[in-house]
Amino acid sequence: MRYEPSLKEIVGQAKAISTILQFLQHFKPGKALLLYGPPGVGKTATVHAIAREYGLELVELDSSTRRDAKSIEWVAGKAGKQASLFLRKKLISMDEVDGISERGGIAALVKLVQTSSHPVVLIANDPWSKRLRPLRPYVKLVEFRKLTERDIRKILQNYAKKMGISYEEKVLEELARRARGDARAAINDLYMLAQGKEKVTEEDLELLGFREKEKVVFEALKLIFKRKGFNAIFATSNLDMDLDEFKYWVMENIARDYKKPEEIGRAYDCLSRADIFLSRAKLMNYYRFLIYANTLLTAGVSLSKEEVYKTFTPFKSPSKIRKMTLTKQYRQTFRRIGDKVAELCHTSQGKAVKEIVPYLGFFLKSEKF
Template sequence: MRTPPAPASIDCLSGLSFVFTGELPGFSRDESVSLAKRYGGRVVGQPSSKTSFVVLGNNAGPGKLKAIEKHNLRTLDEDGFMNLIATRKGPSAGGKVDDKTRKKMEKEEEEIKQGAEELARREEAASLMFLSSGEAISRLTQLWTVRYAPKTLKEICGNKGQIEKLQQWLVDWPGSSKSDFKKPGKNGTNIYRAMMITGPPGIGKTTSAHLCAQLAGFTPIEMNASDARSKKLIESGANTMNQSLDKWLTGKGSLKTAQSVNAAGVEITSRSCLIMDEVDGMSAGDRGGVGALAALIKKTHVPIICIANDRGAQKLKPLLNCSFNLPFKKPDAVMVRSRIMTILYKEKMKVPANVVDQLVEGAQADIRQVLNMLSTWRLSSDTMGFDDSKALVKMNEKYATITPFAIIQKLLGPYMFSPNARETLNDKMELYFHDHSFVPLFVQENYLKTTPSLVRKTDTPPEKLKLLKLMDRAASSLSDADIVDSLIHGPEQHWSLMPLHAVTSTVIPASCMYGNTSYTGPNTISFPQWLGQNSKQNKLMRQLGDIQVRMRLKVSGDKTEIRQHYVPALFPHIVQPLMDDGTSAVDEVIERMDKYFLSKDEWDTLVELGVGSHKDEGVLKKVSTATKTSFTKKYNLKVHPVPFHKAQDLGKLPKKLSAEPAPDLEEAYDVSGWSNATNTQPNFGTRMMTTFRMRTMTTRRNQ
C-alpha cells in the first residue's frame, strides 16, 4: 500500500468533485475514495460536466472514458492525484476557491447560523415555560434526540411529498367521513381510514405523524411496542386513555365523559388520532392484534396512522389491504448534514463537513444514531477528526441486510478481488452469509456474464484459452458446492460445512470471473432461473406420480419408465387424434383414456411433458378451440372408471380363528372371576395363568 503524502492543508480538496475509475496501483478503491473525502473532496459515481477531475487507473470503464471525451474533463493518474493533495491549499490555509463554490459555502454557513439561533430561541422559550409551571428541567439531562427533535414540518429532513400527502389526508378527514370515504380526493387517499407509513428507522416517521396530526387539529395518541396490543385489549379492553377502543374508534357512546380523560389529562374527542407505532414488531404478547386492528380500521371514525419499518413483513398483509401505503425513504445526505451542522454549531463543537458526512454515511442516514454518537462524544471533546469519525462509526456499526442484487455487484465487480483489495477471506465469506440460499444461485446465474479482469483481451488464442480455464475452474467449484450442499441439507445435515460451501459456491467462482460488468441496477441482473425450473420440475414429478398410480392396473413400471416409454407411446392415441381429426376423435380419445384410468388433468400433464415436436406450446396451438371445448364437455358428461383392485383379485380372505376351548377344570372359572351375568370371559393369558396355578395346587394336594 502506498503512503499518502503530507497535505498542503486539511481541506486541500475542498470545492472539488472526483470520479474514480479503474484500479490504482497503490490504493484500493475504498482507500482512494476515503482519501479524497478526508481532505474535503466530493466523490460521485458518474462523470458529468460538473466533475472537476477523473482519476484514471488500469482497466478504466469504457462508459466513463466516453463521458470524459464528451464533457472534455480533466484526468489524473495516481501520481497526479497525490501531487494535487500535496500542493493545493484549501480555504483554511488561505487557498483560493472559485466564486461559485465560495458563495455556496457562505450561504451554507449563514443557514447554519440562522438555524442555530432558531434552536436557541426555541430552547429558551421552552425553559421559560417549564419554569412558569414549576417543572424546571435541566437541558443537560435531556437527550439530544429529544432536545433537537423537529417541532415543525420544515425541520424534518426529506420525504416532503409524502408528508404533504399525510397532512392533506388528515385535513380532509371530516369531509371524507361525511362522504363515507367514497370520494378519492386530490391524492386518492380520502377513501382510506388509515395510513401505513413504512421505511427504515430514524428517518422521522413517528415525528411526521405527530406533527401532521397536531397541525391538522388532532390530538395524537400513540401506542407502540412497549404497550399491550393484543386482540382482546384492542377489541374490548382499556386503551391508553382508560376507555374502550371500540367505543371511541367507531364513534359509539359518549366521547366526552369522565372516563375520556387519561392520567395525563388528555381528553379523547372526535378529533383524536391513533398512532400505532412499530406494528411490524407485534410479537407473541400482541397475539391477534394485527387482525383486530385491521377490523377496527374498516369501521373507525377516528384517523389511524400505522408505522412500520418493513413493508414486506408477512404480518402486515391484513393492514396493507385496508390502508394507504406511504413509503418513506432515507433523506438526502446533504439535508442531514445541514441539520447536524446546525446542531453542532449550537453546541459549539468544531466538526468539519466531511466528518459529518462520514458519520451520516456510517449510520445509514439514521439521524437519531448520529445525534446519539455526537452527544456521547461531546462529553469528552468538542472537536472530531476524520479518523475519529471512522472509529466512532465502526464502534456503533449496526448490521444491515444487503440485497442479493447488491451482493452480486460487489462479488463480480472489479474491486473485491483486485490486487489492491483489502477485504479478507472472512469479509468475502460474510457476503455469502447475508443470504446463504440466494447468493450462490445469483453467482451461478451471472458469473458467465462478466468480462474477467484476469483476461485483458479475448482476441488471441492464448487469451481465449485462459478464459476457458477460468470458466472451467469456476464451474468445477460450483459443482463441488453442489456436493457440499447435499451434505449440509441431506439426511446427516453437516451444518459445520457452511464455510466450505461459502468458499466453493461464492468466493472461488467470483475470484475467477470478477471484472467489468454491465450491471447498473436490479433489472440488468438475471434472477436465478433455477427457482422457476425447480418448481416446475417438482410439479411435473408430482403429476407424473399421479399418472403412474392411475396406470399401474394396466402397466408395470416406475415413474421414470412411465416418462420415457409410456408417455411417448400414448401420445399418438390420446393427443395426436385431437390435432389431426378434431372433434370427431373426441369419443375415441376419451375411451382410450378410460382404459388406462386417465382423467382430464392427466391429459393436460401428458401434453406438458411433451418434448421436441410434442412440446406443449406447439401441440395446444394445433388443437382448435372447438375441439378443446367439445373434449372438456363430453368428458365431464360421462362416467369414468375408478382405478382400484377388487377383493377377489387379491385372493380369499383368511379364515377367522376359531374360539379357544374352555379349560377342563371348573375351579379355573371360579378363581379367574367368570361372570355368568355379563357372559364375559377372561382373556387367553389370564385363563392360562389361572389354569397353571390350579393344576399346580392339585398336584401338590395329591402329593
C-alpha cells in the same frame, strides 16, 4: 439528547408529509395510512410533529405499550369512538405494526381501522410482511424514502446548532456517509462524539471505528463464552485482528462471564499458554504455533466452564486497547518526531522517543530556548 424536529425541520420527506396532511384533511372512516420506510428516516418524528403542530391529541400505541388484541380492541372501543374531553381531535398512531406477533392482533387492528372515527396512522419498516396482508385493503401506503448523505448532513447541521455543538466540516461528512441513510444513527454518533468536547474534530472519529470493532469482537466472544465446545475455534475466523490483541479481549471478559474460581483458573491457564505460543511464534518465526494459540484462546477458554451461564454478560473492551486506540494519532506523531531525532542524534527511534523527545517539548515551551 432526544431531538424532536418540527415539521419544517424534517428533511427529505416532503411528499410523504403532504400525503399525510391531505389524508387528515379529508379523513373518512374506513381507511388508514401505513407509513413505511427504513429505520431512522423520520416516520415517528413526522407523526409527532404533525400532532403537535396541528393540535391533535396523539393516542400512541408504540412498542412500549401493550399491543395484544385486547388492548387494541380497547383503544378501538374508547379512543376510536369518543371525542376527547376537550373536543380536541385525535390522531391514533401505532408504531412497528410489522412487529405485532400475537394472533388476533392484526385482526383487532383491522377492526380499529374500520370503526375508528379518528384517523389512524400505522407505521412499519416492512409493509409487505405476510402478517400485514389482512390490513392491506384498508390502508394507503405512504413511503418514507431513504435519506441521502446530503439530507443527513442537513439534519446533523440543524441538530448541532440546536445542541450548541461545534464541529469540523469533515466530521459531518463522514458521519453522514457512515449512517447509510439512517438519521437516528447519525445523530446518536454526533451526540456521543460531542460529549465533554468544545469541538468535534476529525480525530474523534477514531472512536466510532473503535465502536464498530467492538461489535465484531463481542460476537466472537459470545461464541467462546456463551457456548461450550471445540467449535469455538472458529470464533476468530472472521476477525480482522491479531491474536495478540484478541488475547486482551478474552482476558478482560473471563471473570465477567465465568463465576466459579476453578473455571476462571482454567481459562486463565489457557490464556497464559496461548501467550507463550504467541511469543514463540514471533520469536522463532514459526507460525504454526498461532494455531495452538488460537485453539487455547477460543476452545480452551470455552471448554473451561462447566456449563454455559445463561445470563446476559455485558462484555467490555480492554482498557489497554481502548487507550491505545484513542492515543494512536498522538503516538504516531511522537514516533514521527522520534524518527527525525533518531537520525540527527544517531540513535534508535525507540530511544529517541523515550529519552529525547519528552525534553524537546520542555525546551520548546521555555522562553529561554
